[in-house]
Structure formats: C-alpha cells, structure tokens
Amino acid sequence: MRPKKVILCIDDNEQSLSIRKFMLETRGYRVLTASGGREAIEMFQNSGAIDLVLTDLVMPEMDGAEVIRVLKELAPETPMILFSGKVKMYEKGTCADVFLPKGSYPPMDLLERIRIMLVKKRGPKKTLTHEFVGAGTNSGNQAAAS
Numbered sequence: 001m002r003p004k005k006v007i008l009c010i011d012d013n014e015q016s017l018s019i020r021k022f023m024l025e026t027r028g029y030r031v032l033t034a035s036g037g038r039e040a041i042e043m044f045q046n047s048g049a050i051d052l053v054l055t056d057l058v059m060p061e062m063d064g065a066e067v068i069r070v071l072k073e074l075a076p077e078t079p080m081i082l083f084s085g086k087v088k089m090y091e092k093g094t095c096a097d098v099f100l101p102k103g104s105y106p107p108m109d110l111l112e113r114i115r116i117m118l119v120k121k122r123g124p125k126k127t128l129t130h131e132f133v134g135a136g137t138n139s140g141n142q143a144a145a146s
Helices: 014-025 037-046 064-074 107-122 130-145
Strands: 006-010 030-034 052-056 080-084 098-101
Touching: 006 014, 006 037, 014 030, 014 107, 030 037, 037 052, 037 064, 052 064, 052 107, 064 080, 080 107, 098 107
Parallel strands: 006 030, 006 052, 052 080, 080 098
Antiparallel strands: none
C-alpha cells in the first residue's frame, strides 16, 4: 500500500476548510489544515513532506499569494493551488501553479486537477528493468525443473 499524499489546506473560513478536508480525506488524501498564512508556513516547515498546497487568496494578516510565494521559496517543486470566492480573475504576479475562482467549478474538477498535479509531481511510473524480469523468470523455471 502506498503512503497517502499529504495536502495542506489553508482557509480562514472554518466551514470551507472542514468541507474541503472531508472531501479530500474521502478520496484517500491525508489533509493538514491551517486557518492562516503564518500557521501554514510553520506547519509546512515542520511537517516533513507536503505533496500539494491548496490556499484561499483573501485572508487576514497574510494573503494566499504571499503564503505561496514563501512556500515556493522553500519547496519550488510542490504544486500549489490558489482559489478565491471574492476574486474571479487573478493576474497579480503569483507563484501559484493554478488559480481557481471558488464556485465556478464542480468539486470533481478540483479533485481531478489535484490528482493530475500530484501525478506530474511524481513523474512517470517506474517500470521493471529487463534483467529483473528475466531473473525472476529463470528462478521460476529452475524451481519447476527441480
């Protein structure tokens, strides 16, 4: 069994955060939650490996774009999604990989986008080498011959 992918969700709206956490956990992800930018950065630094970050844009103290800028400095290879219910388009110099306006996409689209971003991060599937397959076959034939 492979380890669960870890997603850090950041939103100052506790209800939205709970719904998103539930949706992701039912799809097999491990979800860490933070209600603000500073808490999220601390969590990111202390939690080990986080596979993807999903953050709201409009939050008090530190907005989602600033959180992503800091996190990208720490781990540029980690995919990060910025979303907002108040802003429909966002072009300000963001380091986010994707911007999504809340409510303009079905939850299944978000889940599919997350899945694709995690696959791209992982890279291509590893295949068995020819020698390994051949070695397994030979030992099987030797066992059958004995």
